[in-house]
Amino acid sequence: MIKNNNLPLKKIKIIAVTKNQNINVIKKAISIGIKEFGENYIQESIVKIQALKNYKNIIWHFIGKIQSKKTKIIAQNFHWCQTIDREKIAILLNKYRPKNLPPINVLIQINISEEKNKNGVYIKDYKKLAESIYLMPHLNLRGIMAMPAINKNSIDNSIQYKQIKTIFEKLKKRYISVDTLSLGTSFDIKKSLIATSNMIRIGRDIFDK
Numbered sequence: 001m002i003k004n005n006n007l008p009l010k011k012i013k014i015i016a017v018t019k020n021q022n023i024n025v026i027k028k029a030i031s032i033g034i035k036e037f038g039e040n041y042i043q044e045s046i047v048k049i050q051a052l053k054n055y056k057n058i059i060w061h062f063i064g065k066i067q068s069k070k071t072k073i074i075a076q077n078f079h080w081c082q083t084i085d086r087e088k089i090a091i092l093l094n095k096y097r098p099k100n101l102p103p104i105n106v107l108i109q110i111n112i113s114e115e116k117n118k119n120g121v122y123i124k125d126y127k128k129l130a131e132s133i134y135l136m137p138h139l140n141l142r143g144i145m146a147m148p149a150i151n152k153n154s155i156d157n158s159i160q161y162k163q164i165k166t167i168f169e170k171l172k173k174r175y176i177s178v179d180t181l182s183l184g185t186s187f188d189i190k191k192s193l194i195a196t197s198n199m200i201r202i203g204r205d206i207f208d209k
Helices: 023-031 042-051 068-077 087-096 123-134 154-174 189-194
Strands: 013-017 036-039 059-062 080-084 104-110 139-146 180-183 199-202
Touching: 023 042, 036 042, 042 059, 042 068, 068 087, 080 087, 080 139, 087 104, 087 123, 087 139, 104 123, 104 180, 123 139, 123 154, 139 154, 154 180, 154 189, 189 199
Parallel strands: 013 036, 013 199, 036 059, 059 080, 080 104, 104 139, 139 180, 180 199
Antiparallel strands: none
16 A cells, blocks of 8 residues: 555545536535545635535535635535634634634634745744633644645655644644644645645546546
8 A cells, every 4th residue: 555654545534625516516526535625716606506506425624715704604605614814714704603603613724835925824933822722612723734835846845745744743732622634635746745734635636537
């Protein structure tokens, strides 16, 4: 069996990124066994979630930029939110999560390249955000999500993956609920697996074939 630093491949979750994909395409993906889907845009995703509500085993991940005014919709409709980057968003998600639903699984988005035009919390601030989230009863802190700069040279890029792995390992030791590193897309699967990612977000390589 191929392994990811002693992590069996079967334990790596593939999230099918379905932004700009229509309902029929998603139904086809469901028919071949895909169960977890990632959406970037609120208006588009709600149409899909409602249209596919009879498929009870589907798990929806919000993986886009979060606006404060959209937190209620995310809290009420998604199983996961992967892009928390500030305490205000966490507070609102916790506030709006329906009490009859289990806590929403959340990941902290790390701006690992610390570029001003990218979303995510800077490395120096993630610990404080994690402490805050962990205490919120309607949020379940599961780990981190990151998108390293793909256009960087290989040396700088490798450093970023090592940093992400280190942050994840530190959080796992501190919080018993942390078990997920969402790292990797169609562009950087190999590097992400080396960094012990156990959740890969794939769009192009699933749907653009």
